Amino acid sequence: MTSTTSDRPGPVRTIAFVLFSYGPNEPAGYERTVGALAAGCRELGITPLIVTSGPAEPGDADHPDMVRLASLTLPRPIMKPGILTALKDPEPVRAELRDLLARHRVDLVVWVDALYGLGYLDAAPAGVATVLQVHKVRADSFFDQAIAAAGAVLPISPYMVEEARAHGYDTSGWTIVPNPLMAAAVPVPALTRERLRQDGPVRIVSRAEPFKGLAELLSAIPDGWQRPVELVLARAGFEYWPGMQDEVVTAVRAAAAERPDVVTVLDPLPWEKVQPFFAGAAATIIASYEPETFCNTAAEAMSTGTPVVGFGIGNLPHLVGDGGVMVALERGYGALWQEVGRLTDDEARYHDVSASAARRTAEHAPASIVRALIAATRTTAAG
Structure with a gap:
């Protein structure tokens, strides 16, 4: 389907998805979800910006929507001890991230995770809407900081709401926005x-x-x-x-x-x-x-x-x-x-x-989920 700017929901022109483990075609839920959300943005005439960590890899030029943070370099495979070491002094990462989001004139920031999505850094420029996706309930300081900083909290499933409540979190203001498909549902004949x-x-x-x-x-x-x-x-x-x-x-x-x-x-x-x-x-x-x-x-x-x-x-x-x-x-x-x-x-x-x-799965098309994400952001902010 050919997208037009008239398809774009409201004033949202650029959405940033922050996930420091992102890689195109990475066989993992966070990454594939971001890829599908980016596809939904393009369908709606919205510019996606995918922010991830370094180092640069061959083929990066084929993915102009993806930018890498110079201040955060992680080895492959990524393991949590290496993450914590790399973020021991988070200030350079926070500063670069805030500057990057401002330069790209981002209208909405999606922290894909409290830690892996750097949501705990609270690095959005002033006046920019933010949401925290909840793919996992970690119930740690990163999670708590990310929830406090986000303008809206969007768990990806009813199960995530159940898990959060079991850990004592107040989910009354949260809105479930499920993961999108890569393409609309098409059952075989x-x-x-x-x-x-x-x-x-x-x-x-x-x-x-x-x-x-x-x-x-x-x-x-x-x-x-x-x-x-x-x-x-x-x-x-x-x-x-x-x-x-x-x-x-x-x-x-x-x-x-x-x-x-x-x-x-x-x-x-x-x-x-x-x-x-x-x-x-x-x-x-x-x-x-x-x-x-x-x-x-x-x-x-x-x-x-x-x-x-x-x-x-x-x-x-x-x-x-x-x-x-x-x-x-x-x-x-x-x-x-x-x-x-x-x-x-x-x-x-x-x-x-x-x-x-x-x-x-009929309502899980990429553009439909992007629309739901934007609507949930506004609804939660208005509430």
Whole structure:
């Protein structure tokens, strides 16, 4: 769709998204969300500005919306001790950030996280509206400072509101603005969906993180399982401990080797290719054994009419609803495969679930979420 300045909501001309771990096509929720929000801005005739850390990387020139802070350089992979060391003296970062936002005449600043999005620095120029996205409730001093500084607090899911309340935060003034898709929901045609139900693959997209339960899931494939299983596995630019992703990749490949007749491990996909990939799946599985705070890949699958089967924890039940099947965590990984089989064996139920999946993500188009973000900012400020 061709954008025009008349599409632009009100006086907002430039929105800055601050996330110091950002990288194009990074296989992580914060980064992919920022990429989708930037796409929504462009569709509406709004200029996105993505502010991240150094050092510069090959290919930066291909992303003119992205600028790097000279005062904040982080190694790859990023780990929290390195972050805290780099921000031991935050004043140069705060000063550069405030100057950069002023020079670009930013109308709205989105701190993507209290720490990773530098929300705790309170570095917006005077008179510039700010919002703090809540992708995780960290309940630490960074989080508290960022909440106090932000003009509006926007959790990405009902689950984030539940978590914040459980930690004692007053969420009465917060507004949920969910993560956007990279592109509007487009369910595959009914005849194609029926062919996928009969013999389409189970497709999974994930980064190499231990809590995603990928090796455990593959090891639990039933002996008689014949439907293809295709897993896109990607390494991110951050780790919780050195070598974490190597450990996960090794474990996943070992589990896949137990069933080479059905399992294929695939290379990472660019963001815009994920929804089309899911459009060719009978179902996807979210095997995370720790709560997902939103779950972009579930929404991406649902947007094409592909049902989601997963453990009923975190935001997944809120997001998926009747667009998939939730399994109690204590039932284990074998139950996930069992429920995929039951769903795909039941033609009427499968198509009902598929239609619900697409319907539940219809409002997650990038431009729609940018509009919601701006509206929530104004509503909260007015309140």
